[in-house]
Amino acid sequence: MSTAAITRTASSGRTIRAIHRHRLLVLAGLFAALAVTVALSVAIGAKPVPPAEVWHALTTPTGTESDIVVRSLRIPRTAIGILAGIALGVAGALMQGHTRNPLADPGLLGVTQGAGFAMVLSIMVLGVTSLYGYIWFGLAGALLASAGVFALGMVGGRSSPTPVTLALAGTAVSAFLYALTSALVLMDEQALDVFRFWQSGSIASRGPDVAWQVLPFIAVGLLLALFNAPGLNALSLGEDVARALGQNVTLTRAVGIAAITLLSGASVAACGALAFLGLVVPHLARPLSGPDHRWLLPYSGLIGAAALLLTDVIGRVVARPGELEVGVVLALIGAPFFIALVRRRKPVRL
Amino acid sequence: MRLQAVDLKLGYGDRIIVDGLDLGIEAGTVTTIIGPNGCGKSTLLRALGRLLKPSGGEVLLDGKRIDRMPSKEVARILGVLPQAPTAPEGLTVADLVARGRHPHQTWYRQWSSDDESAVSEALSMTGLLELGDRPLDELSGGQRQRAWISMALAQGTDLLLLDEPTTFLDLAHQIEVLELVRRLHGELGRTVVMVLHDLNLAARYADRLVAMRDGKVIASGTPAEVLTEGLLAEVFDLDAKVIEDPVAGTPLVIPIGTRAHPPS
Known part of the structure; x- marks a missing residue:
């Protein structure tokens, strides 16, 4: 190598370190943004609570009305918002990476309709009435639907589903389960009420138990996602190149789909369908992270949580003294936002 | 023998493309596979690079069955560049x-x-x-x-498989890529196997040619041994004159016209 080449190499080495430092800074910035939205979510609600009373509730609670509002309503609500936001952001980025489709949503795996169908079934057939009860059924339904989509995506003797067979199988399974659910709720008014509420998507009135209930699933999902990132980088160059680089394509796909299922299944079971979050968040994260999933996944998680909390806070104040469900606000803000995003810059090819 | 195909049988689903093929790639050579469209040359390259699982026979890398080696270990010995790969934007x-x-x-x-x-x-x-x-x-x-x-x-592999590395490139860029391949071989001693369509470039830049038709190896050897008028007729149904390349001294194919397909 010539001297000139060595000098240039040294400078390119510095560039790589500089990029690394820059990405860590962005990560810190996203953590800070999340911290701000957490503070807003604890401080602001349909019932105005002065900052001093919020502080009192956090540090020295004595059982005042404000203490109860903050501690038993807002904190659990914030906790479930953080969990669901991280889960949906990461699941969305994984989904778009695995399908190489910028319009893919974690719901493509059938988790939403699977969870909805299982919940309705549990109410009608087993007479489940508690929220905790149907969250387990929702989770089971999400996992089963996703496994069904994965299996259906492999028809024709493939060793792993391709992006196209996955999307087709997901759409078919979702439509089928939705039809079954619609038929069931027509026959049962109580199930219809629960289903309608669940379907609109909300993180309110969940109680602290729900966060603990879904936490293990989301934690395992995040670990799998972390483990999946380097393999997904190889897969984004195409299956042949990934295999040539020594990556086990079937295993990488399976781990990725397991992670998406756990993350989006847990969030859908706990909060219902939160439209647009998993679809839009990766598009916000990608300009900051570039096409490297080792950065894209954590960025998407943090942005997802911050966006969900912020949207939820907006929903609490726009219709005072009532509230708008966060799922409704997400759709109202998310849809125009997504259209603007698509119009401003064509979605990137993945 | 770095890379070897033994009684290889390849296909997609029920469609058999290569049946009972034997081939050996020697260390430190540039080998180019030539043949008409659909003769199975890319399929063969994919199987040699373990991107395609054979339905019969085996591929040996340094004498060991490639499908029994850990994929990452293979990837440190053997690099494969598929045809027209795509990258995220x-x-x-x-x-x-x-x-x-x-x-x-x-x-x-x-x-x-x-x-x-x-x-x-x-x-x-x-x-x-x-x-x-x-x-x-x-x-x-x-x-x-x-x-x-x-x-x-x-x-960092010393074996490299390239599937049509010059597709979609103009002539100058084709030469640029092939000169790079020659340097990999000359300066770094890499063993290269590639699929090329241009016979004259194949003759100039390869040590050995492998001519395929209908999933079978019809001839293999130095470019001078393989690129004969008789072989061009047999493999490509092509009437051609083969003269000496005035620059490189390798065979130069001057096409005359296609031949009617022989009855089969």
């Missing part, structure tokens, strides 16, 4: 080449100084050091192909 040249280090990394140890030097060596070998920060989709076709070859080089 916005990926820079340096990022792409860095991904060639994948088989040398574990998920807890992502980047080492070995990776760093392999990437910059690969970039300088292909003359892309200056373009490291540029997104791949802003490059010309020739530069992009060189970037992909850099990725395969950064993988």
Whole structure:
């Protein structure tokens, strides 16, 4: 190598370190943004609570009305918002990476309709009435639907589903389960009420138990996602190149789909369908992270949580003294936002 | 023998493309596979690079069955560049080449100084050091192909399989890529197997030619042994004159016209 080449190499080495430092800074910035939205979510609600009373509730609670509002309503609500936001952001980025489709949503795996169908079934057939009860059924339904989509995506003797067979199988399974659910709720008014509420998507009135209930699933999902990132980088160059680089394509796909299922299944079971979050968040994260999933996944998680909390806070104040469900606000803000995003810059090819 | 196909049977689903093929690739050679469209040459290359699982027979890498070796271990010995690969938008040249280090990394140890030097060596070998920060989709076709070859080089394998590395390139860029291949062989002693369509370039840049038709090897040897008028008729149904290339001294094919398909 010539001297000139060595000098240039040294400078390119510095560039790589500089990029690394820059990405860590962005990560810190996203953590800070999340911290701000957490503070807003604890401080602001349909019932105005002065900052001093919020502080009192956090540090020295004595059982005042404000203490109860903050501690038993807002904190659990914030906790479930953080969990669901991280889960949906990461699941969305994984989904778009695995399908190489910028319009893919974690719901493509059938988790939403699977969870909805299982919940309705549990109410009608087993007479489940508690929220905790149907969250387990929702989770089971999400996992089963996703496994069904994965299996259906492999028809024709493939060793792993391709992006196209996955999307087709997901759409078919979702439509089928939705039809079954619609038929069931027509026959049962109580199930219809629960289903309608669940379907609109909300993180309110969940109680602290729900966060603990879904936490293990989301934690395992995040670990799998972390483990999946380097393999997904190889897969984004195409299956042949990934295999040539020594990556086990079937295993990488399976781990990725397991992670998406756990993350989006847990969030859908706990909060219902939160439209647009998993679809839009990766598009916000990608300009900051570039096409490297080792950065894209954590960025998407943090942005997802911050966006969900912020949207939820907006929903609490726009219709005072009532509230708008966060799922409704997400759709109202998310849809125009997504259209603007698509119009401003064509979605990137993945 | 670095790479060997023994009684290889290949196909997609029920369609058999290659049946009972034997082939050996010797260390330190540039071998080019030629043959008409659909003769199975890309399929053969994919199987040699374990991208396609044979339905019968076996592929041996340094005498060991390639399908029984851990995939990452194979990826440190054998690099494969498939036909017309695609990358996500916005990926820079340096990022792409860095991904060639994948088989040398574990998920807890992502980047080492070995990776760093392999990437910059690969970039300088292909003359892309200056373009490291540029997104791949802003490059010309020739530069992009060189970037992909850099990725395969950064993988640090001494065996390299290239599937039509010159497709979609104009003549000057084709020569550029093939000269690079020659340098890999000459300066780094790499063993290269590639699929090419241009017979005259194949004759000039390869030590050995393998001519295929209907999934079978019809002839293999030096370009002078393989590229004869008789073989061109047999493999390509082509009437042609073969003269000596006034520049390289290798065979030069002057096509006259196609022949009617012999009754089969």
